[in-house]
Amino acid sequence: MSSKLFSRVRCKGLQDKITKPSSLLSSFQGHQTIGWSGFTGVDYPLQTLEPLINEVRSNKAFAKPKFDLRVCSSGGTVTESALSELDMVCSRSPYQVSKVINKSLNNGKIDFHDHSLIDFAEQLTSGYLGAKDGKPQTLDIAIVEATEITPEGNLVPGASVGVTPELIQVADKLVVEMNTNSPSLRGIHDLCVPASPPYRNPLNVCTSSDRIGQTEIPLDPKKVIGIVEGSHGKFPSRTEPSNSTTRAISQHIIDFLKNETHRGRVPENLHPIQSGIGAIANSVIEGLGNSSFRNLQVWTEVLQDSFLDLLKSGTVQYASSMSLRFSPQELENFYKNWDFYKEHVILRPQAITNSPEIIRRLGCISLNTPVEVDLYGHVNSTCVMGTRMLNGIGGSGDFMRNAKLSIMHTPSVRPTKTDPIGISTIVPKVTHVDHTEHDIDIVVTEQGLADLRGLSPRERAIEIIENCAHPVYRPILMDYFTLAESVCLKEKRGHEPLLLDKAFKMHTSFLEEGSMKVSSW
Amino acid sequence: MSSKLFSRVRCKGLQDKITKPSSLLSSFQGHQTIGWSGFTGVDYPLQTLEPLINEVRSNKAFAKPKFDLRVCSSGGTVTESALSELDMVCSRSPYQVSKVINKSLNNGKIDFHDHSLIDFAEQLTSGYLGAKDGKPQTLDIAIVEATEITPEGNLVPGASVGVTPELIQVADKLVVEMNTNSPSLRGIHDLCVPASPPYRNPLNVCTSSDRIGQTEIPLDPKKVIGIVEGSHGKFPSRTEPSNSTTRAISQHIIDFLKNETHRGRVPENLHPIQSGIGAIANSVIEGLGNSSFRNLQVWTEVLQDSFLDLLKSGTVQYASSMSLRFSPQELENFYKNWDFYKEHVILRPQAITNSPEIIRRLGCISLNTPVEVDLYGHVNSTCVMGTRMLNGIGGSGDFMRNAKLSIMHTPSVRPTKTDPIGISTIVPKVTHVDHTEHDIDIVVTEQGLADLRGLSPRERAIEIIENCAHPVYRPILMDYFTLAESVCLKEKRGHEPLLLDKAFKMHTSFLEEGSMKVSSW
Known part of the structure; x- marks a missing residue:
């Protein structure tokens, strides 16, 4: 000892x-x-x-x-x-x-x-x-x-x-x-x-x-x-580098936020930002750093390397987090500049960082990455194919339900072993729901951004397919939606069109044939 | 004029x-x-x-x-x-x-x-x-x-x-x-x-x-x-009478609440009650009136006739609501005893009654009626067969997500034109999700009560099937669950077992044959 x-x-x-x-x-x-x-x-x-x-x-x-x-x-x-x-x-x-x-x-x-x-x-x-x-x-x-x-x-x-x-x-x-x-x-x-x-x-x-x-x-x-x-281990250094997909997503989000401030719906210094971990989150933070936004506030669960530069430059005025997750060199930098950072960072327990009361009062802008999103804005964050648990819901529900702007960002497709676009993250119906249509404001992929606020389910479907789906899956999804809409409206149950026997066809096709590219409905 | x-x-x-x-x-x-x-x-x-x-x-x-x-x-x-x-x-x-x-x-x-x-x-x-x-x-x-x-x-x-x-x-x-x-x-x-x-x-x-x-x-x-x-119309008087089903549901809830106070998990006068409209809600309020509970608080959206007796008898000490919905005779009674009721009732806007901040702080006990509930506790409150909108989510999400005890009460079956038990409200998978498994604590039917707190999905499924499902549907649901569990565990994706091609079979069977009684999976 x-x-x-x-x-x-x-x-x-x-x-x-x-x-x-x-x-x-x-x-x-x-x-x-x-x-x-x-x-x-x-x-x-x-x-x-x-x-x-x-x-x-x-x-x-x-x-x-x-x-x-x-x-x-x-x-x-x-x-x-x-x-x-x-x-x-x-x-x-x-x-x-x-x-x-x-x-x-x-x-x-x-x-x-x-x-x-x-x-x-x-x-x-x-x-x-x-x-x-x-x-x-x-x-x-x-x-x-x-x-x-x-x-x-x-x-x-x-x-x-x-x-x-x-x-x-x-x-x-x-x-x-x-x-x-x-x-x-x-x-x-x-x-x-x-x-x-x-x-x-x-x-x-x-x-x-x-x-x-x-x-x-x-x-x-x-x-x-x-x-x-x-003798605790060093902090992990797993910051995933940005790429053209994550940068495109980030750009759509920055453009959207600029427009919100321009229209007076969001203050010039935005609302407090909550952002997750991963390549997209990092790109968004980088994007904010390169933007004209100043005096931002952060109210989040994990503070990563990228935030330190923003604190130093004044882009971020203050950051509240539940934990730090820095690379070894940035951790050293943090301790070296302790007097500065201690005045600009607070670490809190999750009963406070994830409090619905505070998240809603602050009006957070919350960004998270889903497993998949469906045509109406329901989101699966936990269970692949509805059954296989990844990590858990974590704090995403606390934020998505209460944030002023709830943003789900994801690549429009994910690769399989044999097909770089084998999996569409936009699906007719998600196989597991962690966040409902009532809670999601924005869905964004590298293809574009869908603003779902104030839209009915049928309007949302078109907004998401046209703006977010990958071009290969866009016609497949539109064909499904058109068919579902026509059947359900005819049967006078068309508020949120759904074909129970086809809703998971892209998923079963993937399980059976390794691709979601359904050739016909 | x-x-x-x-x-x-x-x-x-x-x-x-x-x-x-x-x-x-x-x-x-x-x-x-x-x-x-x-x-x-x-x-x-x-x-x-x-x-x-x-x-x-x-x-x-x-x-x-x-x-x-x-x-x-x-x-x-x-x-x-x-x-x-x-x-x-x-x-x-x-x-x-x-x-x-x-x-x-x-x-x-x-x-x-x-x-x-x-x-x-x-x-x-x-x-x-x-x-x-x-x-x-x-x-x-x-x-x-x-x-x-x-x-x-x-x-x-x-x-x-x-x-x-x-x-x-x-x-x-x-x-x-x-x-x-x-x-x-x-x-x-x-x-x-x-x-x-x-x-x-x-x-x-x-x-x-x-x-x-x-x-x-x-x-x-x-x-x-x-x-x-x-010259506004009279208040509607649509209070649905209780029946043996709603009284059985009420009794299960009262027994559960008594047990909670007995174990010291809930105060003797409970937490503030939120309850919806309809026959089950009325039976629960009646049940509270006939119980030994005293000095209850109410924090709800609609105050109905049954609450007035409870206020008079002291069973309810104070009621906060967004609106009154009395029968003509009780409305007259309310105005006659205005000096008493004004000291025991507050009417508030929904930004306050439905505030997540306040609901969570008060630790409400929240009771609502769903369209259907699935084996893992996901709840459909709005869209029949996933498509036909009934009334809307209303305040149920505000309460279910933030209440200390979120209770879904429903008869285990509903009648069709030809079959008094043609529809099971307990299903393998709900066709639309308004409240996720993360938010529901208790499911209760006339058959019994399932306490889902702290249970994993597979434990929840058994708790719900055994306690809540109608005896006719119990073996049907258990067969589905056993099959789904065995397939998904074998494939090492068994956190929340689901068979995508069979999950809605009870629903499609109903649409095609008028009954959910699936004969085989």
Whole structure:
């Protein structure tokens, strides 16, 4: 144990909790509900469960514990992948990004609860996590990242907050992983746990820089069963480069936003931006950086490299996020310029970043990438072919339902192994609905942008086919729509035309023949 | 014009606007966007457009105007039915209950925009109603109900508020229909228009009796083109009687709520109740009245007869609603006991009753009736067989997404002309999704109650089939699920099993053979 670790545990009364992960081995046994935080930022916990994983791997006589994982949202993929491989995970919620876990969700080994991030945070404190015996289920053990414990015994989180405050409040026992690879991030956080109804008050955030909480989280020392050193891994550097498709999508969005400000429907500095992860999101942020927009606000879940330049140049005035996800060099840059960034960035728990109350009050402009979109604007964000879970709904529902402008951006086609345009992301009917037609304002592909606001379903279908579909699929989709419209109007049930026996024909054609190019309806 | 009318227009400066509807005929011409308020309560406007309707009917040479109707939510069915019959309606939003309008939505004559009530209210003030030329579209004329104009020139609404404050704010011209059949309702309202982002502040309602607005709405006299007498019709008395099915559903819900309080997950006086209209809703309210629950709060859209007894007995302590919908005798009773009820009831605009911020803060218990529910808890509330619009999503999405307990109640079967159990409301896959699996906590039929909280999709399917499906459909649904599960797990895409070519087989069987009783999969 390093002297660094001791220097970060500044509360004398907690220094005797400093220990090695191996000494916590006996705490993990039987069937337990355990949770940890982390949100696409750092990969932790790495240390606490390592001795357990090693023991199970090497000692066949060891009584393998089983876990229900409450892991928000996608931290610790190394750890949970190992647990899953060793068949130690019974259920898991919510959003996840581990390929190993993903396999087990889809082959039936793990029960996956796909909650919206706001609902997951609120369920943690309201005492209902789905215990089958009907008892309010809490957490047996939570593992939480820290970058400091203050002299008063309060915890300063790291670069990803997630549900850390809730975990500390509800878990029976706590393990603190002190991230000594990061400096103390004291001062950048705004932390609180909204009370459960009927005792909740307004969450008084009216702009992305408003603070309503504390910079630290009080710890109950009796709960802490160990403080271990977490030599946490570097931040991942998976920023996907832009390409002509993502740049075209970005350009359509920038043009649209310019037009909105021009018409006076959106302020000159827009509304606070929420944007996801991935190549399209990066292109949009790049596009904003190259545009004439200034003094933007950001209200999002993950802050990536591209935002740092925008903060420095003043294009973005203030950014509120739930986590940081920088490349190693930008992370270093962030710490070097800590005094500047600390005045321009706040890290918050997801109960605040994903609060419908705040998202709607701020009037966010929200951008997300779907699996597929249908002719009426229903969106599938989670289940390929309606069945195979990808990652989960995450925060997309919290934002799409409440944002002032809900924008779905996607390439119009995706490649298969044999056909670069084998999959159309615009389909007659999505095979799974995560966001309904009532919630989507804009659909945009590299082909163009469909503004669905105030359109009836039949008007939307034409807007989407003409503006968003790939030229190869455009006539196929139009043929379907024309047929569906004619049949349903004739039968006087034509508000939202649909042919139940043909709606998934592009999908079944893909499953059977490897392409969505339906030759006739 | 009666002396009653003059006595209600207590502002001298506005008395010269008192006029006959026929004098307003020339104000309605060309292609206009017009709106009126009313929300399942009173049937208005009856008077303002009557001369126009008569003129169009009798005078073929008359240049018939065309309207885009922004009518929230279901007031004035007589008027809009007449307009639709005369082919004077181009588009309409949102929720509606007119059979004539319904026909035109489904045969393609009227473009219907099915907005959630909160979104409709916010769109009115944010200047985007869907103008095809991209210009912010406002309202040319709004017709608003009043029960008094105060000496200061402020309007006191009637028994249904809806979007009256927004209409008065955004319309270019206003016609006031003074409802002289009702006493002045001054004092019962809490009225405000939340500012549009980025200028919105928290809506500081923390319990159903909190007030944040005014009891009247300021009028701009320059906008008022006429004040006419509205001898508004009596309230409708369509309260559907309970039956053994609805009583069984109610009992399951009451038992569930008792168990929730017993386990300490819900307070002894529950959370504020939102309940819809119809026989099941009435049975639930009756059930609450006969239970041991006391000091309940109500936060809902429509207050019906059954609530009055509960207010008198103290079972309900306070009720907040968007409108009143009483039978004639209970309405009389309400006015007789005005001093009591005024202290126990608030009427609010839908921007407040349907605010996600407030619904989530209060932690409402929300009850609604769907068209159909599927094995995973997705809900269709609007489109029969995925295509034929019934009434619209109304406020159900605002509540289901944000309530602490989102409950869908429905009989397990509905009759066809030839088969009393020809339609199962539990289906493999809903043909249209208005509420996703992420938002529904409880599904309940006369057969039983399925508690979906914290269950994975495959667990939910079994819970719903075993507890909610009709015995005749139970094996049919279980056969489908077993097959789908086995196929999808084998193909390692089994998170949410689905057979795309069979998912709608019960529906197509119904369309082709008149029954959902599929004999084999």
